[in-house]
Amino acid sequence: MTGVRITAWLEERIDLWPLRHFIGKKVIPVHRHTVWYYFGGMTLFLFAIQVATGILLTLYYRPSGEEAYESVQFIMTDVQFGWLVRSIHSWSANLMVLMLMIHMFSVYLTQAYRKPRELTWVTGMLLFGIVLFFGFSGYLLPWNVLSYFATKVGTEIAGQFPLVGHTLMRLLRGGDEVTGATVSRFYGIHIAILPALMTAILTLHLFLVQKQGMSVPPAIEQAHRGQPLKTMPFFPNFLLRDLFGWFVTLGLLAALAALSPWELGQKADPFAPAPAGIRPEWYFVFMFQSLKYIPAKIGPFEGEVLGVLGFSLGGLLLLLIPFLDKKSAVGEPSPLFRSIGIGIIAYIVIFTLLGYLAPSVK
């Protein structure tokens, strides 16, 4: 009853018709690949959890070399439900990257990036880059041994870029070395700069998705040539299914946080050796493992410089896929780009597994 009255009150003042009309008209195509449509929404849901838990963490976290570790320890041991908030933040971050990767590669393999959705793909790839940077910057904030060396190596890799590398590394570190100044800087990046960028680009991404509707894979479009595809209304049918998925994820997050609270480890010590078995977060492991295999010198070039350039080139290639894949732009099948996509996925999976399974030396 109250809801109706509030709507009527609003309706008297603001014309809600365009919004109602838009929601009423929005439909989701139903076919055998419809399941992939849920992953974007799932990523968005996990991002909302990150914002909420992240805001809560800022109330106790102190970004400096002297206090960061102790403040996270305080959150984990003294603050009521602090362990829960921090563990959900960490678990949700990892699940978010996973969902984002599934979303990205499902969009790739169903060629949803093709004309007219090039900009949606480009904004999506930018969001992916921002999310990885979120992960990288957030990882340092507890200031423990693992995060210290991960940041040292990560920023050193950025320093390998020809010409701009050194400046970039100093910009990231807030000095020549990874110190408390880096913690302060990463904190600013993590809670202000990245959220601002993310909000702007995410708004554009979502606007494009709403404006253009869901893409249907070319194979399915062709099979239904001339016949309209089956659809379901977005509201409430699809949204209720979305909600169901989110609810299950929320349960999963709570279970993970309760059964396996995120560890804090040892406080960072710049004058201790890197511990055996050190590795970055799982989503960087494939790059980390590749760097282990690249020899020190390849011809006249330093191995790691070539490695870094190779990964940057790979990222750039992925960003520009809609413009390189001319066949799918005109609705034709594009086996070459399909194989490239499958190749990238296989590379990431194999090198990630190697990172965990290859015998670690001590």
Add this chain to the structure above:
Amino acid sequence: MPEQQPEPQDEQVDHGRRTVNWLLGSSLGILFVSIVYPILKYLVPPKLAEPTTFSVTLPWKLAELKANSGRIFRFRSLPGILVKTSAGELRAFSAVCTHLQCTVQYREERQDIWCACHNGVYDLNGKNISGPPPRPLEPLKLNVRGDQIIVMKG
């Protein structure tokens, strides 16, 4: 239709407009630069003065060190590594791996210097012998005075 010659007055007006546009455009450009320049400069961290100490006296006595062992110490703002070989010889290097700057450690069982980050290995002369490190570890000079160990830039 016969082409109309632009009247000299129009040309003057056009010229005036171009000048005003140029002035407006360039002043907006200068405004933009004067805002962005300090921001960019602000982002670049200032150079801190390097500690000027030339030598460091290690916090351990010579007699405390076992043969076939290694310890990390602070040398200026970076870590160094002191190794006592199984023959009892002392050696010191910068402990910063030449690959991606992780801190190396001494492995007693293999008697080498190892970086856990990307599995780089150095021998006891600091030479890179396997894995990705491109260069040997930077050697540091050692000076033993009685029971005290003093480390200097090599």
